[in-house]
Amino acid sequence: MSEPALAEDFAIIGARIYTDPQAKALDDGVVIIRDGRIAAVGQRGKVAVPQGLEVVSGTGRTLVAGFWNSHVHLMTHDLLHPKVAEPAKLEGQLRDMFTRWGFTTVFDLTSSTASATTLRRMIAERRIAGPQILTVGDPFFPKDGTPVYARPVYEAEHIAIPEIRSTPEAVARLDRQAEAGVDGVKLFTGAILGAEEVMVMPADEIRALTAEAHRHRLPVFAHPTNNEGMNAAVENGVDVLAHATPIAGPWDAAQVRKLVVAHVALVPTMMLFEVYPSDSTPVATVVQQVRALSEGGGEVLFGTDAGFMDVFDPSAEYRLLGQAMDWRHVLTTLTTAPARRFGQSHERGRIVPGQAADMVLLDGDPALDVTTFSKVALTIRAGEILSSIE
Numbered sequence: 001m002s003e004p005a006l007a008e009d010f011a012i013i014g015a016r017i018y019t020d021p022q023a024k025a026l027d028d029g030v031v032i033i034r035d036g037r038i039a040a041v042g043q044r045g046k047v048a049v050p051q052g053l054e055v056v057s058g059t060g061r062t063l064v065a066g067f068w069n070s071h072v073h074l075m076t077h078d079l080l081h082p083k084v085a086e087p088a089k090l091e092g093q094l095r096d097m098f099t100r101w102g103f104t105t106v107f108d109l110t111s112s113t114a115s116a117t118t119l120r121r122m123i124a125e126r127r128i129a130g131p132q133i134l135t136v137g138d139p140f141f142p143k144d145g146t147p148v149y150a151r152p153v154y155e156a157e158h159i160a161i162p163e164i165r166s167t168p169e170a171v172a173r174l175d176r177q178a179e180a181g182v183d184g185v186k187l188f189t190g191a192i193l194g195a196e197e198v199m200v201m202p203a204d205e206i207r208a209l210t211a212e213a214h215r216h217r218l219p220v221f222a223h224p225t226n227n228e229g230m231n232a233a234v235e236n237g238v239d240v241l242a243h244a245t246p247i248a249g250p251w252d253a254a255q256v257r258k259l260v261v262a263h264v265a266l267v268p269t270m271m272l273f274e275v276y277p278s279d280s281t282p283v284a285t286v287v288q289q290v291r292a293l294s295e296g297g298g299e300v301l302f303g304t305d306a307g308f309m310d311v312f313d314p315s316a317e318y319r320l321l322g323q324a325m326d327w328r329h330v331l332t333t334l335t336t337a338p339a340r341r342f343g344q345s346h347e348r349g350r351i352v353p354g355q356a357a358d359m360v361l362l363d364g365d366p367a368l369d370v371t372t373f374s375k376v377a378l379t380i381r382a383g384e385i386l387s388s389i390e
Contacts, residue, residue, distance in 0.1 A: 009034045009383075011049050015058025016365060017041065020065070020350040021331040025367075031063065033357040036383035041351055061377060062365045064331060065351050066104030066358030068338035069314075071242055071267045071303025072097070074111040074119060074135070079307075080157050082119045087128050090119070094130040097312050099386040102360035102376040105132040105338070105348065107303075109186050109221055109242055110150075112159055113137030113177050120181075129386055132358075134183035134342065136221060138162040140170060140209060145191040145199040167205050171212050178216040183342070185213040187238065189222045190229020200228045203236050210237035219342065221267075234262050240301070240341070244268040246285035256296035265341055266293055267303035270320035275311055283320065290324040300325070301341065302333040315374040322370035330370055357383040 010033055017029035019041060030047040032040040040047050049055070076093055078085035098106050108116050116135035123130040141147070141163045146154070154161045164170040174185060189206060191199045206222075213220045214237070221240045222233035227248035230241060241264060259266070268290045273281045294300055302321075306312050321330050339349030348358050361378035379387040 008054060010054035010056060012056045012058045012063060012359075012361065013044060013049065015061050015063040015361060017063045017351060018331065019352060021328045021336055025365075029058070029063065031351060031357075031359070033380075033383045036357055038351060038353050038355050038357050040353060056361075056378070058361055060363075062362045062372070063351065064360050064362065064366075065335040065349055066360055066379070066381060067102040067302070067334040067373075068105045068107070068348075069098060069101075069103040069303055069306065070107045070240075070301040070338050071109050071269055071305050072103075072106045073305070073307030074108045074116050074133070075153065075307045077157065079119060080112060080115045080159070082115055082122060087122075090122070091128040091130065094128070095387055097306050098131050099129075099379045099381070100376065100389075101312065101314055101374060102362075102379050103131055104358040104360070104379060104381040104386070105134065105344075107184065107338075107342070108133060108135040108137075108307075109184075109303075110139045111135065111137065111307075113180050113182055117181050129384065131381060131386070136184045136186040137177045137180065137182040138173075139186040139188060139223075140164055140174075140201075141188050142191055142199050142201045142205070145188065145193065145201070147188065147192045148194055149192070164201075164205060167208050170205065171208055174209055174212050175216075178213075178218060182218065184219045184221055185209065186221045186223065186242070187233070189233040189238070190225030191223070192225055198225050198229060200226075200232050203232055206232055206236035206238065234258060234264050238264065240265045240267060242267050242269070242303070243272070243305075244270065244286045244289045246273055246281040246283070246289070250285055251289045251292045253292075253296065256292050256298060259293060260296055260298045263299075265299040265301050265337075266290070267301045268321075269303050269305045269317075271311065271314070271316040272305045272309060274316055274320065275309055287320060287323045290321065294325045294329060299337055299341065300329075300333050301338050302330070313374060315371050318371045318373045327366045327370045330373065331366065334373070356381075 017026040222238040224230035336349040363375040364372040366372040
């Protein structure tokens, strides 16, 4: 692995380019990057490459827009304490977890507001290299509903457990987090307390917090767990389900329509259920739910739960998604769908002039093998080479 480098203006020449998920392949393509943005895109011979401009060869490779991972956690010890961590360690962890795999934008769905916003600021100030970070900061657990797996982490890291003490107190905390610069809100509408015990957040709390989040123009994510937690989320205004719900069984047409009508997106985190298998959460049910939602016109966003899981290689997620949808739809979950859902479609998601130069160069063509999305040769964010593997 070579070290990331801040690139000057440069060109990528010779790659097969998919400018967006629905576009025809642009063979022997050229992309010109200037000042961190895409200046020109076209076929070789039709796009002039200025003399002396640095050139990166894309021959035999495929270029796509930068990937979004819409479910991660910035929960390592160093990422939770960025002010005292060594910058090189922070940068290395961000590379190993995210940019090594093509993720130029990540949505942190639980850490702490202070740590995530500090980390984001360090990246913006170029003290460390890393992806664009969006964050929900501190999540909202029901009273006495901290998940069984979360409590030890909060205690070990000496971070206050963010349970709801009262609805007014929770709304006030949401306001403080919004003022601090979070990009979303995470509600544990179905909190796992034990092998067979799930606490469902009261509907009035979900409604109040969702309404306040929307007043701040923030999307609301739900950790649903089971059918009751999913219905409580969907019926009370949540925008995104942070996991599929295999424990709830297959989704029928009525359930899919309920999600589609409510405009609720799904981040299925399919490999989570393969890494932690159980009889109550069969992977085949997750595949069925994703296929049903996709075919029913619902929106699916890519996410791996990296940071909760120590498995960072997303190959299994691509393999499982490939059982539920075609490769173009998988690319949509990685690019245009999250960019649109989170208000950045004017800036990211496609390879077109004027957009930020967030791109991924792949070894191979995902049209032939969907797991090629994990074969990342080069990750570029805003013209900066964050990861390069030769």
